Amino acid sequence: MKLAVFGGAGLAGTATVRLALERGHHVRALVRGPGTLEGAEVVRGDALDPDAVAATVAGADAVVSSLGGYRGPGSIDAGTRTIAAAMRAGGPDRLVVLQGFHIDFPGDPHNPGRRLVEAFLSVRCRPLLGHGQALGELLRQTSDLSWTLVRVPLIADGPASGWARLGVFALGPWSSVRVGDVAETLVRLAEDGTRVREAPMLYTPRRGR
Numbered sequence: 514m515k516l517a518v519f520g521g522a523g524l525a526g527t528a529t530v531r532l533a534l535e536r537g538h539h540v541r542a543l544v545r546g547p548g549t550l551e552g553a554e555v556v557r558g559d560a561l562d563p564d565a566v567a568a569t570v571a572g573a574d575a576v577v578s579s580l581g582g583y584r585g586p587g588s589i590d591a592g593t594r595t596i597a598a599a600m601r602a603g604g605p606d607r608l609v610v611l612q613g614f615h616i617d618f619p620g621d622p623h624n625p626g627r628r629l630v631e632a633f634l635s636v637r638c639r640p641l642l643g644h645g646q647a648l649g650e651l652l653r654q655t656s657d658l659s660w661t662l663v664r665v666p667l668i669a670d671g672p673a674s675g676w677a678r679l680g681v682f683a684l685g686p687w688s689s690v691r692v693g694d695v696a697e698t699l700v701r702l703a704e705d706g707t708r709v710r711e712a713p714m715l716y717t718p719r720r721g722r
């Protein structure tokens with residue numbers, strides 16, 4: 514399939530692009546820095562620029578976004594809004610987005626570990642918290658695209674485990690997910706189109722189960 518990727522030069526994005534290429538997909542990635550992504554078609558530009566985003570999603574079958582907010586938290590929600598607009602204007606229908614598990618969705622547990630993460634974020638990077646919640650709100654109001662929001666704890670090194678879990682969990686600051694599991698899940702969801710308009714959490718249990 515033809516995959517459009519946003520955030521492809523980042524931690525999760527690099528692994529996602531690599532895996533998608535290994536699986537034989539064509540990858541077109543929007544990159545705003547000077548870096549290259551071997552094997553992928555690179556569009557130079559910013560995710561807040563509608564023209565660059567439209568050029569990235571044109572002809573794609575699905576979009577994966579792991580846009581980050583460390584160098585400007587507005588990319589998390591405003592970037593996704595720009596992507597969604599380009600998809601509506603003739604792009605694909607399928608959107609898979611990666612973000613933190615702290616983004617609130619109905620039915621979430623509000624366990625102490627989660628409250629600890631929220632407290633940490635509100636002290637250390639409050640704007641990320643607000644823009645993350647705005648992303649959640651944006652997606653909840655998006656009924657005309659087949660989106661999935663994958664919500665993760667700390668992303669750690671490591672290949673796909675084979676035992677990552679996708680669902681709703683009581684995660685905390687001690688939880689993590691292998692970057693290989695993130696890539697595997699994002700590519701698989703783009704391929705199989707499941708979990709539409711859902712926001713499952715993804716993590717890698719420490720010892721296999």
Ligand SMILES: NC(=O)c1ccc[n+]([C@@H]2O[C@H](COP(=O)([O-])OP(=O)(O)OC[C@H]3O[C@@H](n4cnc5c(N)ncnc54)[C@H](OP(=O)(O)O)[C@@H]3O)[C@@H](O)[C@H]2O)c1
Pocket residue numbers: 519520521522523524525526543544545546558559560561579580581582583584588589592611612613614665666667668669
């Ligand atoms: N890493 C973790 O432990 C973790 C845990 C929970 C949630 N998350 C969230 O999951 C997402 C992916 O994480 P990550 O660790 O892969 O993030 P990352 O390494 O910071 O990668 C994010 C990528 O998005 C790109 N980007 C951001 N704004 C952009 C814009 N306006 N136009 C074009 N590109 C833009 C960045 O480009 P530049 O390289 O040019 O800045 C970067 O390549 C992030 O939203 C992060 O907050 C991460």
